[in-house]
Amino acid sequence: MGNDMIMKVNNPQFECVLKARVKRALNPSSSETPKDATAEAKMNYLVNFLKRNLPLQDMCVYIAGSSKLQTQRAEEICKAIGSELAKVERVSLVTGGFFGAADTTAKTFCECRENNSQFSKEESAVVHILPMHDSEDLTAKARQNPDGSFEAMPYGKTVFLGDSVKERETVVARLLDTCIVIEGGPGVVHEVEEFIWNDHFVIPIMSTGGAAGGQYGVPVKIFELPPGVDIADWSVLSEKDATPEEVAKAVVNIMVSLKKALASPTNTLQKSTAIQKRKSRKKLMKTRKVKVQDQDMQEIDIVPALSSKTP
Numbered sequence: 596m597g598n599d600m601i602m603k604v605n606n607p608q609f610e611c612v613l614k615a616r617v618k619r620a621l622n623p624s625s626s627e628t629p630k631d632a633t634a635e636a637k638m639n640y641l642v643n644f645l646k647r648n649l650p651l652q653d654m655c656v657y658i659a660g661s662s663k664l665q666t667q668r669a670e671e672i673c674k675a676i677g678s679e680l681a682k683v684e685r686v687s688l689v690t691g692g693f694f695g696a697a698d699t700t701a702k703t704f705c706e707c708r709e710n711n712s713q714f715s716k717e718e719s720a721v722v723h724i725l726p727m728h729d730s731e732d733l734t735a736k737a738r739q740n741p742d743g744s745f746e747a748m749p750y751g752k753t754v755f756l757g758d759s760v761k762e763r764e765t766v767v768a769r770l771l772d773t774c775i776v777i778e779g780g781p782g783v784v785h786e787v788e789e790f791i792w793n794d795h796f797v798i799p800i801m802s803t804g805g806a807a808g809g810q811y812g813v814p815v816k817i818f819e820l821p822p823g824v825d826i827a828d829w830s831v832l833s834e835k836d837a838t839p840e841e842v843a844k845a846v847v848n849i850m851v852s853l854k855k856a857l858a859s860p861t862n863t864l865q866k867s868t869a870i871q872k873r874k875s876r877k878k879l880m881k882t883r884k885v886k887v888q889d890q891d892m893q894e895i896d897i898v899p900a901l902s903s904k905t906p
Contacts, residue, residue: 638765638766638769641756641757641762641766642766642769642770644756645724645754645756645766645767645770646770648722648752648754649687649689649722649754649770650687650720650722651685651686651687651720652770652771653854653857653858654685654686654687654854655686655687655688655689655722655771655773656680656686656687656688656689656771656773656774656775656850657689657690657691657767657771657773657774657775658676658688658689658690658696658697658700658701658774658775658777659691659696659697659774659775659776659777659779659783659786659787660673660695660696660697660775660776660777660778660779660783660803660805660806660807661695661696661777661778661779661780661783661805662693662694662695662696662735662736662737662780662782663694663695663735663736664695664696664699664777664778665778665804665805666778666803668803668839669696669777669778669800669803670699671839672777672800672803672839672842672843673696673699673700673703673777674699674700674703674839675839675840675842675843676700676703676775676777676842676843676846676847677699677700677701677702677703677704677705677707678703678704678707678843679840679843679844679846679847680700680704680843680846680847680850681703681704681707681708681711682707682847683847683850683851686850687720687721687722688700688701688704688705688720688721688722689721689722689723689724689767689771690721690722690723690724691723691724691725691760691763691764691767691786692723692724692725692737692738692745692748692753693733693736693737694736694737695736695778696777696778696779700775700777701721701723701750701751702750704721705721705750705751720751720752721750721751721752722751722752722753722754723747723748723751723752723753723754724753724754724756724763724766724767725737725745725748725753725754725755725756725763726745726755726756726757726758726759726760726762726763727744727745727755727756727757727758728742728743728744728745728758728759729743729745729758729759729760730743730759731760733760760782761785764785764786764789765789767786767789768786768789768790768792768793768795769789769793771790771795772795772796772853772857773795773796773798773850773853773854774786774787774790774795774796774797774798775797775798775800775846775850776797776798776799776800776806776807776817777800777803777807778800778803778804778805778806778807778808779805779806779807779811779813780805780806780811781806781811783805783806783807783811783813784806784811784812784813787806787813787814787817788813788814791814791816791817796821796853797817798832798846798849798850798853799813799817799818799832800832800842800846801818801832801833802832802833802834802835802837802842821849821852821853821856822856823852823853823855823856824849824852824853825848825849825852828845828848828849828852829845829849831845832845832846832849
């Protein structure tokens with residue numbers, strides 16, 4: 596039936612449209628494609644499209660954070676991380692195509708790889724994933740055109756995917772397993788939540804503050820020590836006195852440890868179990884939603900009676 600109209604209770608046609616939708620939903624002679632199923636089919640298509648356009652997928656690292664860095668130290672940390680990641684074989688850097696933390700890290704990574712002849716073109720990969728368009732004005736955060744579409748990035752490869760930034764973020768978090776967060780405002784929280792929901796890893800540079808430091812209601816799970824990671828490396832992420840180089844080396848050590856853990860057969864079994872649990876949670880949520888809708892349908896006949904009463 597959809598809940599988009601139900602949310603618009605102030606619409607003068609609310610009652611009329613609601614009745615029509617309920618009547619259509621209960622009509623045994625009619626059927627319609629479930630909105631959830633359509634959205635999921637589209638999401639799977641976008642994930643497969645991204646798979647075909649990403650080099651060395653198992654060694655991709657996603658960078659998220661502030662579109663405008665707040666401190667000089669955060670900028671230096673971005674550059675140091677880009678430089679250190681560039682030394683690791685087979686690693687590819689992926690960004691959301693925004694200014695700030697991701698752009699600074701990716702530029703440094705790209706420059707270091709280009710100046711190192713030992714890496715092939717494929718191993719020098721930087722990929723930016725931008726939506727086809729977004730209705731929100733994001734010109735302060737990205738190269739957005741007046742019609743809401745986005746420009747290709749001036750370096751690396753640009754992949755246009757999805758009909759909004761949030762849709763793009765959902766697809767990225769399903770496919771990529773590691774995300775580094777530097778600073779970050781309220782908008783970064785959705786990206787982090789998507790990675791956590793998909794049982795993937797987030798490496799927060801806690802000392803930079805913002806979402807990475809626990810602000811804006813970011814999930815506390817990202818601050819837990821991941822399995823297989825050295826606690827000494829993890830603690831560096833929260834040390835404000837640590838140099839950018841020390842932070843970068845710790846980040847690379849953590850990333851390598853996580854990639855090794857992800858490649859192990861034990862992790863494959865654990866991830867399969869986690870996926871089954873997540874599907875069970877989704878099924879339970881849908882069941883609860885159906886029960887709520889059934890309850891709402893029973894109360895619909897009361898609406899005319901209430902509206903006909905005089906004060």
